[in-house]
Amino acid sequence: MIEIKSVYKTFADKIVLNNVSTVFEPGKVTMVIGRSGSGKTILLKSTIGLSSVDNGEILYNNRDFFKSNIKIQRKIREEMGMVFQGGALFTSATVQENVIFPLDLFTDWTKAEKLKRVNFCLNRVNIEDANNLYPGELSGGMQKRVAIARAIVLNPKYLFCDEPNSGLDPQTSIVIDKLIKELTLEYNMTTIVNTHDMNSVMGISDKIYFLYEGQIEWEGVSDDIFNSENQNLNDFVFASEFFRKAHSSGTINGRMVKQ
Amino acid sequence: MNFLVLIGKYFFLMKTVFSKPVKRKIFWKRVLEEIDGIGINSIWIVSIVSVFMGAVLALQVATNFESPFIPKYLIGFSTRETMILEFSSTVVCLILSGKVGSNIASEIGTMRITEQIDALEIMGVNSANYLILPKIIASVITFPILTILSIMLGIFGGYMVSFFTGIVAIPDYIYGIQVFFVPYNVLYSIIKMIFYAIIITSISSFFGYYTQGGALEVGKSSTNAVVASIILILIFNLLLTQLLLL
């Protein structure tokens, strides 16, 4: 479990995180949604300690990340897997080298054992016969999937995904979403996904935080998202024509959304 | 003020760079990669430049010393001394700062803006140590070897030009490159080279590591890296010459 308590962050004079408190639970996909620039990436980067905060606490199973020394921080980080907004695969290494890298660092397994695990993970994300290709030779969706494989190779307790669907077609997005959901349940991971894709929100979220100008303006579950009083959330949710129409017709994914 | 902040940031980064690597085996594999990338890949440019420079040096000395009272072996002698004292260390490094320095800054800068450095950090890797220390070690190992190579090829260039133009008889040239030889000067050259190696790799890594923004900024970092390396090389050349030769 990850707890974020009253986190503040400013850049120069601009407040980008304003008293943010959240709880991310194991076995659940928690989604942080919000418009571009609302602070999703900063929140994620602060959570994993890549970006410092001005005030507040971030607890990993009760271990305060920012108050821990660098050794413990690295230890906590070994328990994290992260899929970056752009994939962040090592461009000078092959797919196999990318995925095997965390194993090289943190296990004493034999080469054969490591390869077995790498192939298992690549299989898990439906990447086949691509071990010796370089990231530049893969499509965007494949890169994302390799990034997921690399993120889960060490069986992380915490999985962070920054807009895993950006730049992907709707079908591929669904594949990636399902994958994230399944992996979360399979390994009881604490999964946090940043997104502004309402399809993902409706599809796989267990818990939702809506971030608006650095503040959590709404939290809840997907079933309630259409019935909120919050104007900013409604503007966000109904920005898509599809959701507006679905809402006025009363159903989404076969679910009633209107009382 | 800004300048002091920059220096502070540099030493802060170096403190992180010089810490214990995660895993020995991976670390030495990285060093070997960098020896290949930084050292082996520079052999050709150092070779070409040195042969030509040695040839030109011999020619220039020959045309300037046409008096019958000046012994011809001085052509070989001065070619050798110029290579050893200045060319094969300082000038070669000015060239290498363009090749190796810009390469390092843009490589690390690109890794920064595409979040590859963040990806390393999140895996619990000390990214500065992992990326930069192998480069520094590789250059400290290979640059002195490049100096020796450059000295020999420079002398060879002079030999070739003497052979083809007859500006000096070959036995005179051979005598010249052996006479008044001070082994300490080679050491002086190698010591300078080690300093330059650290300057080029650490400064370029520094500029790359703190790149912010996009592709344009990577280009700027790489230009800044080369300019800063060149200036520091010139300053250290002066300081080290004072210290070591006087």
Ligand SMILES: Nc1ncnc2c1ncn2[C@@H]1O[C@H](COP(=O)(O)OP(=O)(O)OP(=O)(O)O)[C@@H](O)[C@H]1O
């Ligand atoms: N290094 C920085 N310096 C100054 N301001 C920054 C910096 N990084 C982010 N910001 C600001 O913080 C705010 C939040 O940015 P963030 O990247 O978290 O947005 P986001 O919600 O992830 O957007 P997107 O959906 O486009 O990825 C933005 O207004 C941005 O301008």
Ligand SMILES: [Mg+2]
């Ligand atoms: Mg973002």
